[in-house]
Amino acid sequence: MSRILVAGASGLLGSAVVRALVAAGHEVHGTTRRADRLPLIERLGGRGIVMDALDRASVDAALAVAAPNIVIHELTDLAGFDFAANNRLRVEGTANLVGSMLAHGVPRLVAQSISWAYRPGPTTAGEQEPFATVPETGAPAFEAVEILEREVARVPHGVALRYGLLYGPGTWYAPDGEQTARARRGRIEATTAWTSWVHVDDAVEATVLALDWPPGPVNIVDDDPAQVDDWGPRYAHAAGYRGTPTISSRAPGRAASNALARSLGWLPRHPTWRTTLADPATFTPSGEAP
Numbered sequence: 001m002s003r004i005l006v007a008g009a010s011g012l013l014g015s016a017v018v019r020a021l022v023a024a025g026h027e028v029h030g031t032t033r034r035a036d037r038l039p040l041i042e043r044l045g046g047r048g049i050v051m052d053a054l055d056r057a058s059v060d061a062a063l064a065v066a067a068p069n070i071v072i073h074e075l076t077d078l079a080g081f082d083f084a085a086n087n088r089l090r091v092e093g094t095a096n097l098v099g100s101m102l103a104h105g106v107p108r109l110v111a112q113s114i115s116w117a118y119r120p121g122p123t124t125a126g127e128q129e130p131f132a133t134v135p136e137t138g139a140p141a142f143e144a145v146e147i148l149e150r151e152v153a154r155v156p157h158g159v160a161l162r163y164g165l166l167y168g169p170g171t172w173y174a175p176d177g178e179q180t181a182r183a184r185r186g187r188i189e190a191t192t193a194w195t196s197w198v199h200v201d202d203a204v205e206a207t208v209l210a211l212d213w214p215p216g217p218v219n220i221v222d223d224d225p226a227q228v229d230d231w232g233p234r235y236a237h238a239a240g241y242r243g244t245p246t247i248s249s250r251a252p253g254r255a256a257s258n259a260l261a262r263s264l265g266w267l268p269r270h271p272t273w274r275t276t277l278a279d280p281a282t283f284t285p286s287g288e289a290p
């Protein structure tokens with residue numbers, strides 16, 4: 001049994017991770033900026049702490065209360081599609097968290113990263129591949145991720161989980177998600193043309209397993225990376241759009257490999273997005289194909 005602090009315990013991944021860790025018998029504290037969300041964390045079986053990751057004193061206070069031996073970093077600021085705010089949180093929030101962990105002698109960190117920052121190329125990328133540079137992609141988001149991962153590597157035992165694009169309940173690609181609303185209007189907007197997907201349940205399972213993984217980055221993606229030209233029309237059609245969707249992507253991206261995660265014992269229960277994201281039954285209230 002470990003004492004674990006989940007930073008970002010009210011978010012999509014954070015809340016599911018709290019529930020899974022409690023079920024596995026760990027003592028869990030979870031953070032939110034909002035006092036009115038503390039009951040949500042308590043209902044999941046965790047102990048809630050108000051913390052603003054952009055305020056180092058607030059982070060220090062949270063670590064002092066939780067006294068964890070492991071921190072799980074699930075901080076993102078994506079609810080409003082504000083990518084600048086998310087980048088700031090990745091850079092400043094991660095620096096505060098890691099600085100505070102080192103000051104408190106917390107040796108182990110599992111942090112959320114992304115799988116689509118690799119330099120474009122024809123092969124499926126393993127974790128040793130370099131990240132794309134800004135001139136290559138025009139996407140400064142990747143710079144913030146690189147800084148985040150450098151911070152994670154300062155922790156004696158820091159694991160960066162490079163999640164694929166999340167789909168499943170609660171995500172932008174759920175029946176009530178923002179991207180699905182766009183897809184129903186015939187608009188598919190991808191960050192990168194190459195996309196590696198991961199179902200949210202598989203991402204949560206990997207996060208719990210990663211408590212025992214060696215330090216370093218690990219791709220958490222399904223077995224079936226695809227180009228947006230492949231998944232976009234299938235997803236739009238499954239969501240109910242009957243024409244040819246307008247597809248855009250901001251960078252070429254790169255397919256990612258899950259060989260390392262599999263070798264560490266993670267097995268995706270949803271090995272391909274095709275059976276869910278491309279299935280009309282996913283998007284009808286009854287779960288029946290229209």
Ligand SMILES: NC(=O)c1ccc[n+]([C@@H]2O[C@H](COP(=O)([O-])OP(=O)(O)OC[C@H]3O[C@@H](n4cnc5c(N)ncnc54)[C@H](OP(=O)(O)O)[C@@H]3O)[C@@H](O)[C@H]2O)c1
Binds near residue numbers: 078
């Ligand atoms: N790999 C991916 O594809 C990926 C990854 C993550 C998210 N998403 C998408 O983004 C959507 C929103 O995800 P989400 O609910 O996880 O994100 P979110 O609503 O942005 O919240 C994530 C967590 O971070 C916390 N947080 C944000 N800013 C903070 C700060 N300055 N200090 C401390 N905590 C802070 C939030 O706490 P508060 O309670 O204080 O707001 C929350 O617990 C999802 O539906 C998903 O589709 C995708």
